[in-house]
Amino acid sequence: MATMAAEEVEETLGLFTGIGLSEAKARETLRNGALSALLRRAVLQARSALGPALDKATGTLLYNTATRLKDPKHLGFLVGYIARREILTDLQLSAALEYVRNHPLEPLDVADFERACGVGVCITPEQIEEAVEAVISKHRAELLAERYHFNMGLLMGRAIVPSNRDSPGAKVVAFCISAPAEAPPGLGTAPCSWGALSVGEARNQLRWADGKTIKNEVDLQVLHLLGPKTEADLEKKPKVAKARLAPAEKQKVAVVENVTAGPASELGPGSCDQGAQPHVPAGDMGTETPSLLEQLRGEALKFHKPGENYKTEGYVVTPNTMALLKQHLAITGGQVRTRFPPEPNGILHIGHAKAINFNFGYAKANGGVCFLRYDDTNPEKEEEKYFTAIREMVEWLGMARDGEGTIKLGARDAPAFRSCCWAFRAPPTCSISPILTGYQPYAVTHASDYFDQLYTWALELIRRGQAYVCHQKVEEIKGHNPPPSPWRDRPVEESLLLFEDMRKGKFGEGEATLRMKLVMEDGKMDPVAYRVKFTPHHRTGDKWCIYPTYDYTHCLCDSIEHITHSLCTKEFQARRSSYFWLCNALDVYCPVQWEYGRLNLLYTVVSKRKIIRLVETGAVRDWDDPRLFTLTALRRRGFPPEAINNFCARVGVTVAQATMEPHLLDACAREVLNEQAPRAMAVLEPLKVTITNFPAPKALEILVPNFPADESRGFHKVPFHQTIYIEETDFREEADKGYKRLAPGQPVGLRHTGYVITVQNVIKDVSGHVMELEVTCTKSDVAEKPKAFIHWVSVPLSCEVRLYERLFLHKNPEDPSEVPGGFLSDLNPDSLRVVHNALVDSSVHSARPFDKFQFERLGYFSVDPDSEEGKMVFNRTVTLKEDPGKA
Known part of the structure; x- marks a missing residue:
């Protein structure tokens, strides 16, 4: 209302306070131009019918109408009913607003509208008494048994809430609908008549009764039946203990400020929250949270149902x-239909994992399908390796889930993995290979599949006067206030001829574009629909030298594939108006675009341009360097897909941008790997130990459980020989206070062997460095219990181990402040340490790339693809969760 004259502002302020708004609320409303204009219209219309003095109840109805009405064209219609006293309660108003939302086209069926919102229906006290009596009679036995511990809200609900579930043979009751003796002027009434109606119909009539009156009647009749409350009635009902979830079923959430899934008003069209970007610390991991499928199922997000697009705020x-x-x-x-539309000009990163989970997860949770569509409209930057990597990552994340459960694949479960059935059957239009049950693309499509149709629609857009050929240079139309195009009003036939010349290659790059005639939400004028690029396309070859833009392609591809929910991140909110505009300009099916918040991580960069710089400068090896947070890098480092999906579930679905600490992702990995990664023993800094009284002439075989917490999951064998190797850090020549591991005079236990070793001799080199220990062993059942047990290897395999730390030193390496x-100046010089001569027990000899293990006491490790026969390479995924009291 900034353009209002001072007198008009004061007049409008008086109108608003005149309907019962406080001055502060009235001024707040004035600051919202659209709302204040609607409310002003409503108040003036009501005053013309009722006079200048409006009671507060009427004012409240008018204010609620202005704030809750989605389509302003119905304002006068609804205000008329309020002014005629035919809509008297907020309950009726809610029904009226719902009706006009569900019937967007005019004219409205007035009789049907009035039935839907109770116009003219008056409920007498006798009817309320009779209906409550019938409900209490139905629950009489439970009431007498539970007395005042019975859920009285159930009685209220039974008396008020309409029902369509009663069978044709439902119990019949008689009641009378009648107008009061003196109805207010203009109040519609129903004729008084007795009739036979089912209980369900009685409830439907009582829907418009005053809730307070019904509650009073319920309280009165319950008191008459049960009498006053006794001491036993006043005691609190004991809570029923909830069944505890098994560890593998638990979902936990970090401490997130303003990031949890919110009400419908916080998601989707109309949500303009560009405010705080919450930061999630590595905090409490103990609070349970719903799984992602639970968060996305049914009406959890209050998304529209398929075919009810028009109920969405802002839908045209x-x-x-x-x-x-x-x-x-x-x-x-x-059917619910979503799509995941990546650009094949880079590798997917952790933020894309949220998009994959959201799009595939929402479809899966609601019995729908999801398309994998490559947005391949920029041939200069697209490479086949990106297409392949994107598809691999979608399928990899999808392998983590099987319906509600999880496919748990450990290194020693490989036979089970190979025997899994291939469940996916591709439809005729699908170009996808079979994948394991999980996040399956319904079809793999490309924007280029629709180039012919998109071109035909571009011609139609020009014919309809909604697009034109423009010759402004790129630098001229950049920014938010570029000069208007001098070619905007050129004749349709001229634009058609010039667009054909563009297609034939008669214009150079940058000399001509096709622009659409609209203003976007961010104020940008006439976005480009087509531009000239003399670059062969990887799929269409040199057929085209004009290519459509994202603004033109995105919504039309969604329309072609009949997407129901076009889910995208908040930065695309400014393109929503062009999305709706273009579909309607061409008179084709218009999906609904819903926005959600991006997922960002601290201590990393995910920009394609910046990752390319890291690769070019040698800071990282490639897109799959385990220090990055691309999905290929996370897979190479050893993160299970379940961990990434769980991470996305814990972040939740939110409009606000979430900036997360990497610790939460690490915690998700530990939780999954603890269940999936079989145990092995490895020594990074070996110290030779000779057992001088070894109890056998040759090596023994020791059975070690794959998962010590659940020995039913099997064992593996490791050799136990006279010569073993322990961590150099597990021995000290002098034991400090609190040190519990091996030292002269301080024995230590060897894990899984049943033996305790005691130092007899320390062998050093000329520089005094300890080279070898000679020890004796004693069975643990006769030896004094040691203070600690350490891991070891014997007859081991030599391997390389890569230990990763954060790539950057600061939380926000892209922030100039x-x-x-x-x-590039913030790189951590210690982000990678390579241990070339580590030793690992022989149980891992048949492991393949990406197989995962827990190296006891060290952390979780994954086999790197660089592994060769005779020289395995392991990447540390995450360290073990540290016990503060552990030495």
């Missing part, structure tokens, strides 16, 4: 909308 309804939605439902059968020299 045209005269042909309902017919197009009817055709859409005939094609999809009411934290890192003035740029992200």
